[in-house]
Amino acid sequence: MNFDKYTKFIDILNKDLEAMFEHQKDYIFCKEGCSYCCEYGEYPFTEIEFNYLMDGYKKLNEETKKIIVKNIKNIQKDKNGYYKCPFLIDKKCSVYNNRGIVCRTFGLLNKEADGKVNGPFCGKLGLNYSNVYDKETKELLINVIEENHYKNLPRVFNLNINNFRELDLVKELGIEFGDQKSLEKWLKEYAE
Ligand code: SF4
């Protein structure tokens, strides 16, 4: 499979996301070794993202592949359908360069379909946006933001994959994302 167009898109997306994280740095607490975002989730992937992820997997050494295969067999979903990503090894992503879009945007504020602000999951662990976002009311703490004179205001992004599908760049490059399923479902189909 040829990923030339997709990697072109990912390179541009990465630069944009780097700028977004830098712009929002007063609210971001990501650091090496923090992997809560890969330990509990559904991980929606489109077809091209999943194929790209598996392209990264194929290039791994045999020992790492064995660990991932074992992790896949041991996926335990909870009642929400959430689970630990099988590609997470020793708190690091084993396929980092090939990870999905959802993985690249973990930790930012997302705008839900009803217009409400959805803070990242790790906010309730005292991490991203926990200083300015109330998880219960789903509202930004305007008073706190004003009192602290942060350099930049919190910015809410539309991280829905449908938004990415509609980007001019995606259309210009002619990228087809394909179906969207949870990573666990893709892996199940892949194994069949
Ligand atoms: S998004 Fe949250 S859980 Fe993930 S690395 Fe950043 S701070 Fe940690």
Ligand code: SF4
């Ligand atoms: S693919 Fe990598 S970044 Fe994405 S959830 Fe899995 S371990 Fe985390």
